[in-house]
Amino acid sequence: MSVWKPTPEETLLARVPVTFATGAAMRVKGRRWFRDTERNDIQHELDGWPEGPTQRARSTGGAVAWSALRGAALAVGVLFMAFISAFGGNLSGASSRSGTGSSNDPADEIEDFPVMWAAPGTIARTLPWQLDPARSQQKRYRTHLIVTDRRLVVVGTPFSEREYKRVDGEVLWETPRATVGKVERRDFKDGDDVKVVFTDGSWCRLRTSGRDRLMRYMVDRLDFVPLDSLTSAQGKAAEDFASAHAPDAEPPVVTRSEDVATSWLFRWPRDSDAPTRPGFTLPLLPKQSASSLWLCIGWCAWMWRGVLGVTFWPVATSCPEASCTKPLPGW
Known part of the structure; x- marks a missing residue:
């Protein structure tokens, strides 16, 4: 096996771990189905x-x-944590989940839980079985979804606790971006699911810990700026950013947005659970639009950069007003 790489003509945008989703409501908890129309x-x-x-x-x-049994177990857990806290213990922790307790689609989330909805001959029926946790051993094999500007690719990767950074694998499935009609967030319970609807009406429901990264490139129609179209000063800034990273890293991604004053290329740590390109644009809003909040976030990220393991480099993709700071040279 080898590490998957894009063709010279396409741009790698994101790589996230995915599986078919799993039901969370009591009737369908821990289960999933593959349905026709x-x-x-x-x-x-x-x-x-x-x-x-x-x-x-x-x-x-x-x-x-089942709900009563689960409720009783939770009550015991709450009592235990209260007992520990009474004696000075601290078992609290922050949660980053964005789920909700109410469903906007009861037919497909409470009464039933299809993760594939496909008539004969449709795209969703071609998805690989390795995405199904009931068929693939997640402790030994993982599946990743790769997003480029031209296609979606699912790769399978052998997994080991001792080699958790391993990203080589085999291509299991792919489809052109043009076959994807829309991608929707599904927030019921955990908030880790997405629904991918294909242009032929079939769809699938996937679970991923990298939903925000996936949605950024699947929902937002970003205007990518080719590196060879930059001015010499802009190209030099991009080259300086790329030279600060591994020699085998992909070139940085530059995007343009008329609503953004300044953007930064942001690089995830190399040991991220979903390797991606060295950078993507992180917008900073114009000063009149909650700039204090962004400055606070930016200051906190800068102060904690050593702990987070990230690096920042100023690269502007658009500068619609004179008040923007640190623009890309020439813009």
């Missing part, structure tokens, strides 16, 4: 897929019993 189970019709478990939604009574 009549809600029939189609997992046995998918080409090349190995046998998997046949799952059924819990009955209303079963869901109530």
Whole structure:
């Protein structure tokens, strides 16, 4: 196996770990289904897929019993934590989840939980079985979604706790970006899911810990600026940024936005759980638009850069007003 790389004509934007999502409501908790447009189970019709478990939604009574059991377990946990806290213990922790307790789609999140919705011959039916946690051993094998400006690619990567930074793998599936109609956030419960709708009407629901990175390049229509179109001064700034990173790193990404005064190329740590390009633009709003908040965030990030393991480099993609600071030379 080798590390997947884009062709010379395309731009690598993001790489995030993904699997098919898992139900969270009591009737469907821990379960998922593959459906046609009549809600029939189609997992046995998918080409090349190995046998998997046949799952059924819990009955209303079963869901109530499961909910009561879970509630009792949570109550015991709360009492235990209260007891520890009373004696000086501190078990609190911050949560970064953006989920919600209410569903906007009860038919597909509470009563049923399809992660594939596909009529015969549609794109979603071509997705690889390795995305299914019930068929692929997550402790030994991981799947990543790679996003470029031209296509989506799913790769499979052997996984080991001792080699958690390993990113080589095999291509399992790919489709042109033009076949993706839209990508939607699905926030019910955990807030880690996305729904990818293809232009033929089929769709899939995926879970990823890198949803924000994925949505940035799948939802926002960014205006990419080719490096060879930069002025000599702008190109020099981009080269200086790239030279500060590993020789085998991909070139930086430069984007343009008329609503942004100044942008920064931001590089994730090399040991990120989802390797990506060396940089992407992080916008700083014009001064009249909550600049104090952005300055506070920027100051905190700068002060904690050693702990976070990130580096900053000023590169502006647009400067619509004279008050912007540290623009890319010539803009």
